[in-house]
Amino acid sequence: MSTRFASCSCGQLSAQVTGDPVRVSICHCLACQRRTGSPFAQQARFPRENVTIAGNSGAWFRPGDEGGGATFHFCPQCGATVYYESKDLPAFIAIPVGAFADPGFPAPTVSVYEERMHAWIVPPADAEHFA
Structure with missing residues (x-):
């Protein structure tokens, strides 16, 4: 089973994922x-039980366009988002792919908006593909 490590820019907040x-x-x-300062966001979703978070985070909730919403967890020192929790998908944690700093990370299989x-x-x- 693979293990991956994601972190903020300064390393204070991190997430280790298995599988x-x-x-x-x-x-x-x-x-x-x-939110990302980029023309799109890329994220990977993992079962909550496969994610271990370390460090302190600030949090910001953004309501979704069609209900739900997500709480984004970011480093209070450097400001980088390391993970987020979707209100409608409590069994999962999403992690911005850039936080892994891994050019070999799997390509996206879904494109929305x-x-x-x-x-x-x-x-x-x-x-x-979804409009």
């Missing part, structure tokens, strides 16, 4: 663009 993600997705919604996608972005052809 493969159950979903790797990219989101092109405007809220994710603003594509109507807000930047014109130059080309998601993997075999991913599920």
Whole structure:
């Protein structure tokens, strides 16, 4: 079983995960663009029992466009988001793929909010695509 390590920029907040993600997705919604400072967000979802969090976090809740919402946990020192919890999916923890700093991380299999996608972005052809 594989083990991966994600952390904030300064290393104070981290997440260790065992096993493969159950979903790797990219989101092109405007809220994710603003939150990440990038034209999309990429996240990996893991069963909660496979994630070990270490360090202190600040938290910020953002309501979802269609209900639900998520609590984002970030380092109070450097500000980097290390994980988040979806209100509608309490059995899982999502981790921004960039927090792993692993260019070999699995590609996304789902792409959402594509109507807000930047014109130059080309998601993997075999991913599920949602407008």
